[in-house]
Amino acid sequence: MKIAVLPGDGIGTEIVAEAVKVLNVLGLKFEMESALVGGVAYDAFGHPLPEATLKLAMASDAVLFGAVGDWKYDKLDRPLRPEQAILGLRKNMGLFANFRPAICYEELVGASSLKPELIAGLDILIIRELTGDIYFGQPRGRRIATDGHFPGAEEAFDTMRYSRPEIERIAHVAFQAARKRHKRVTSVDKANVLETFQFWKDVVTDVHAQYPDVALDHMYVDNAAMQLVKEPKRFDVVVTGNMFGDILSDEASMLTGSIGMLPSASLNTKNQGLYEPSHGSAPDIAGKGIANPLATILSAAMMLRFSLNQEEAAVRIETAVKKVLAQGLRTADIYSPGTNKVSTAQMGDAVVNALR
Numbered sequence: 091m092k093i094a095v096l097p098g099d100g101i102g103t104e105i106v107a108e109a110v111k112v113l114n115v116l117g118l119k120f121e122m123e124s125a126l127v128g129g130v131a132y133d134a135f136g137h138p139l140p141e142a143t144l145k146l147a148m149a150s151d152a153v154l155f156g157a158v159g160d161w162k163y164d165k166l167d168r169p170l171r172p173e174q175a176i177l178g179l180r181k182n183m184g185l186f187a188n189f190r191p192a193i194c195y196e197e198l199v200g201a202s203s204l205k206p207e208l209i210a211g212l213d214i215l216i217i218r219e220l221t222g223d224i225y226f227g228q229p230r231g232r233r234i235a236t237d238g239h240f241p242g243a244e245e246a247f248d249t250m251r252y253s254r255p256e257i258e259r260i261a262h263v264a265f266q267a268a269r270k271r272h273k274r275v276t277s278v279d280k281a282n283v284l285e286t287f288q289f290w291k292d293v294v295t296d297v298h299a300q301y302p303d304v305a306l307d308h309m310y311v312d313n314a315a316m317q318l319v320k321e322p323k324r325f326d327v328v329v330t331g332n333m334f335g336d337i338l339s340d341e342a343s344m345l346t347g348s349i350g351m352l353p354s355a356s357l358n359t360k361n362q363g364l365y366e367p368s369h370g371s372a373p374d375i376a377g378k379g380i381a382n383p384l385a386t387i388l389s390a391a392m393m394l395r396f397s398l399n400q401e402e403a404a405v406r407i408e409t410a411v412k413k414v415l416a417q418g419l420r421t422a423d424i425y426s427p428g429t430n431k432v433s434t435a436q437m438g439d440a441v442v443n444a445l446r
């Protein structure tokens with residue numbers, strides 16, 4: 091089992107170190123190799139996704155990823171910005187299926203900005219298509235407008251597009267995931283306005299014919315954004331395109347009170363995957379030892395489950411995380427009076443102890 095370890099920028103190095111600690115006490119044999127990615131890779135090699143890093147990732151069964159990005163790179167040309175590293179990995183590895191669970195842990199119900207009764211027991215799985223849509227559609231760029239409201243003016247444009255096979259494969263992923271859960275899929279679109287998403291809706295409906303045991307409903311993205319805060323527990327599996335999924339998954343993650351708790355998985359057709367916390371690099375708190383490593387530790391659990399075929403070890407990690415929460419240990423982001431505030435490393439150590 092070969093794991094590429096790509097900590098990246100900001101808090102990435104601190105949180106990935108804790109996940110590696112946890113992996114090392116499972117009694118399993120891994121080959122782990124680290125490489126630079128993001129801003130730190132740009133500083134060292136002049137590119138956020140150096141050839142060697144990409145090669146390592148492609149040759150591994152799984153990538154354990156921290157986070158990339160820092161404001162100090164915002165002025166670079168787009169192809170050199172840290173975010174291009176994650177987009178490049180998604181594209182080159184074909185990681186089209188992104189799983190973003192939003193689970194509310196019993197002990198953290200009070201950390202949400204929503205009323206406890208709305209989110210207690212919340213367990214949503216957002217499945218975001220990750221290699222298509224307006225993120226990757228060509229053409230894109232800047233030009234002088236020849237039509238529109240201001241002919242002759244400078245303009246910018248992107249292309250939203252999806253092919254039938256791209257929609258079909260993510261729909262299959264969603265229906266199959268729903269079968270292991272509560273058998274309900276909500277497909278989120280903007281079919282009332284966009285051609286791309288009328289097509290999305292039609293194709294998802296076609297694929298649904300193969301899953302009569304799963305209930306499917308369709309929802310416009312604006313309504314979905316509203317329903318997520320109004321009645322989040324109505325959702326089971328949500329499947330949507332790349333851009334809507336980017337936005338809705340941030341919204342869903344915050345329902346649970348802390349984005350510091352949520353893992354994610356991005357898979358290709360060979361079950362090769364990239365595993366990363368749902369949160370970003372948080373340069374403002376980097377190096378202070380206060381970041382929450384649990385999202386990364388839980389991402390390592392997803393990695394064991396999806397790419398390394400080690401379900402039992404995955405469950406062990408998840409159980410250990412619940413145990414440290416029950417013990418009252420909290421990093422700053424999930425701290426509340428009456429609990430025990432710990433550092434990044436102390437939290438990692440606590441999970442390690444819970445595993446022993």
Ligand code: IPM
Pocket residue numbers: 173176177336
């Ligand atoms: C995410 C992030 C990325 C995205 C950025 C960093 C390119 O927001 O993984 O959700 O937009 O997909």
Ligand code: MG
Pocket residue numbers: 336337340
């Ligand atoms: Mg995002």
